Amino acid sequence: MASVLLTGGRVIDPASGTDKVADIAIRDGCIAAIGKNLSRSGVDRVITATDQVIAPxxxxxxxxxxxxxxxxxxxxxxxxxxxxxxxxxxxxxxxxxxxxxxxxxxxxxxxxxxxxxxxxxxxxxxxxxxxxxxxxxxxxxxxxxxxxxxxxxxxxxxxxxxxxxxxxxxxxxxxxxxxxxxxxxxxxxxxxxxxxxxxxxxxxxxxxxxxxxxxxxxxxxxxxxxxxxxxxxxxxxxxxxxxxxxxxxxxxxxxxxxxxxxxxxxxxxxxxxxxxxxxxxxxxxxxxxxxxxxxxxxxxxxxxxxxxxxxxxxxxxxxxxxxxxxxxxxxxxxxxxxxxxxxxxxxxxxxxxxxxxxxxxxxxxxxxxGLGSIRVGGPADLTVIDPAVDWTIRAEDLKGRSRNTPFLGRKVRGRAVAVFINGRQVLGFTPRSDGLTDHP
Ligand SMILES: [Zn+2]
The missing domain is CATH 3.20.20.140 (Metal-dependent hydrolases)
Structure with a gap:
């Protein structure tokens, strides 16, 4: 499984009282390290998370x-x-x-x-x-x-x-x-x-x-x-x-x-x-x-x-x-x-x-x-949130099978831009000024 380094995000882990800018290294499905300026050697992918929240x-x-x-x-x-x-x-x-x-x-x-x-x-x-x-x-x-x-x-x-x-x-x-x-x-x-x-x-x-x-x-x-x-x-x-x-x-x-x-x-x-x-x-x-x-x-x-x-x-x-x-x-x-x-x-x-x-x-x-927290050795379930991205809730963008929501058309701010489950990336967006594009 690819090793990933998330750099420079605001790591918020209420279970441990953590709220600091740090890097997180993911290896073999687990959180391998949390800290400043983690080494990039041997890392398959680096994702910059500046100005983003990294949450459990x-x-x-x-x-x-x-x-x-x-x-x-x-x-x-x-x-x-x-x-x-x-x-x-x-x-x-x-x-x-x-x-x-x-x-x-x-x-x-x-x-x-x-x-x-x-x-x-x-x-x-x-x-x-x-x-x-x-x-x-x-x-x-x-x-x-x-x-x-x-x-x-x-x-x-x-x-x-x-x-x-x-x-x-x-x-x-x-x-x-x-x-x-x-x-x-x-x-x-x-x-x-x-x-x-x-x-x-x-x-x-x-x-x-x-x-x-x-x-x-x-x-x-x-x-x-x-x-x-x-x-x-x-x-x-x-x-x-x-x-x-x-x-x-x-x-x-x-x-x-x-x-x-x-x-x-x-x-x-x-x-x-x-x-x-x-x-x-x-x-x-x-x-x-x-x-x-x-x-x-x-x-x-x-x-x-x-x-x-x-x-x-x-x-x-x-x-x-x-x-x-x-x-x-x-x-x-x-x-x-x-x-x-x-x-x-x-x-x-x-x-x-x-x-x-x-x-x-x-x-x-x-x-x-080990769910609901970020801890070295624990499962790498992480949600990266861009708190500043503006978007509009539209029926055609929804992934679920049904569309029944009174919030269609509402302009909102903030969304998940990357999601990891057991170290595997299951969601990835690249925020852009003209909207959001699926990560290749
Ligand atoms: Zn009920």
Missing amino acids: GLIDPHVHLREPGGEHKETLATGSAAAVAGGFTTVCCMPNTTPALDSPELVEFIASRAAKTASCRVFTVAAATKGRKGEEPAEIELLARAGSVGFSDDGDGIASAGVMSRVLSMVGLTGRAFMQHCQEPTLTRGAAMHAGDVSLRLGLGGWPRVAEEVMIERDIRLNRGIGCRYHVQHISSAGSVEIVRRARAEGQPVTAEAAPHHLLLTHEACDHYNTMAKVNPPLREAVDVEAVRQGVADGTITVLATDHAPHCADEKALPFEEAPFGLIGLETALPLYTEALIETGLISWPRLIALLTVEPAKLCGLDVL
Whole structure:
């Protein structure tokens, strides 16, 4: 394997507290050295990274790759190509596939299929209940042994408190995290978007904040005395942020993640029955966007996740009530995070990188594999970011199979220009004043 020297980049590794200009040498798939003016002798390739950020490979702990059963929307191959284009080296796929990922055989199927077809690392978050029906816990111990890095019925919350309590106990024994899609289903029947003045004006069923908040409150109470690692997926309401903040202040093992759309958009984006902005949980109001951002800024929310949810154009062309929930995120996330969090002065680059590397690595237990950090001897998973390059999000440039995003046409700043996984370069751009050209 070719040895590579990255020179003069701003190396940011939150796991070790590193933030300095340095060179990084990659050899035999691993980080061979980090330091000033590293020797070029015997190096096959030198890449100049001046004015660029060199980060651990980005990790997205919440994506939908639609395999098996939804290959017309996305596959492990196309979804991982989108991940790499967006700067991600590792993604964790959710179990709401057909069939649901609720057996050790299916977890192993994803791993072997990913090894053959995916261009980045793919791990599975297995279903917590059989068939993802919320009625009976899945074989959680066996799923963990088969390689599941977490548990979730994502797409649905677990409605039964009794089942939830058993799931928390069983997942707690594995040491993995339980990740809740917080939606109390009896409060969201017929709901298509956030309950507010826009839903009233459009005559659409409203989805109240409390549908999310009561499930988080309930779960935190159930988890007292159990102590499972409990993670709130795609937090959307100001009240939810406050509940998580309080639980963390009490020392409870609670974490939360935020998605790019909940950091930037409000329910106004659904106006004119724009199905591209139909997402679960829904886009809410400016006060919620501000609260989610503040939650990130004050350390209540420690993980960023796209909830990449591909859907076909003909499905999103349906009337708003019938169109599926969800939008893609992998290829557009990085500049949207910087727009919402760095350009607003809320957090620094090192903190943003932490939210995208060491924090999701810890959530999913990937830190023990050496992922989410830059360390000599560790796997050379690296993302090189040009923070200053301006570009426009265009449908024709997207590598994934689906195009459902409300951000098409948005002018953004910053993107991944090179990505290495296990020392192999899987993405390379040459930034130019007239745009970006694929590296030969
Ligand atoms: Zn979800």
